[in-house]
Amino acid sequence: MASTRYTVDDVMTKTVVTVTPDTEFKEIADAMERWKVTAVPVVDEGGSVVGVVSEADLLPKEEFHERPPGMIDQMRRLGDTAKAGSVRAGELMTGPAVTIEPGASLPRAARLMAGRRIKRLPVVDADGRLKGIVSRADLLKIFLRPDDDLAAEIRHEVVDRLFPNSRRDVKVGVTGGVVLLTGRVPDSALIPVAARLAQSVEGVVGVECRLEGPESA
Known part of the structure; x- marks a missing residue:
């Protein structure tokens, strides 16, 4: 006995704003503002997801804009201080990206987001190519x-x-x-x-x- 089972494919956003590893900082920020998104997948020439750039990845640039990171900051926050000096998506992104397949169940997607403390998941096919993106808000659509x-x-x-x-x-x-x-x-x-x-x-x-x-x- 099984009721209808909805999958990630049923709720994901299929039109996704993406950048490449060579996309520069300002272009990334502009894309986020224009499309009202808080993160963008980074894809290679073959359309495979290699990482994700989020607002959190961009913020160190502003945080250390007026005051360069001191020795203590550099030791404690190696990743952030490195990103503060980065200018391209390939350097700014968090990778490898945590992804999920279109046929995955909604509870599985929710558990993965909770366990990894992330707000969204790129959805990829068996070859790693981007098919969409699913967010926390998308998972809640089922309750509508x-x-x-x-x-x-x-x-x-x-x-x-x-x-x-x-x-x-x-x-x-x-x-x-x-x-x-x-x-x-x-x-x-x-x-x-x-x-x-x-x-x-x-x-x-x-x-x-x-x-x-x-x-x-």
Whole structure:
């Protein structure tokens, strides 16, 4: 039993602003401003992602603009102080880039972002070529699914399959992404299973399960 599984390909941004390793600092900053993005993938001549330049990679240039880094700063922040003196994407970027494939699940993408403490992931094919980019905001799009769609999927994928002979006795309501299951079912052992499966449907915010087992004789 499996509900619809959305992948990174379903939510990612497919038109991506990119730069090359030779793109200069000012061009990178201009691209970020023009397209209202906070990071750009760096791609080589073959379209493969070799790194990412983010606002954080550019900021050391401003931080040390008036005051060159001292010895302590150079020792403690080797990466930042090196970037302060860099002028091209290949020197400024963070690499190798952390990437993900289009067919990856949304939970996997979320775990990867959380574990690596990054806000976005370039999406690449099996050859490493850029196909899109997925951000934290993109992952949240799944929670914009209409309540009626969620209710229909839960009824078809959960209720109809778990309780084929008593499905009409089960009511499925969804409000603001929160599912309410009510009614009576013939097997009490399946109640927590129904709640768990409903919660696993992409876009569900929470589940309130009020299902009851068979009446006592």
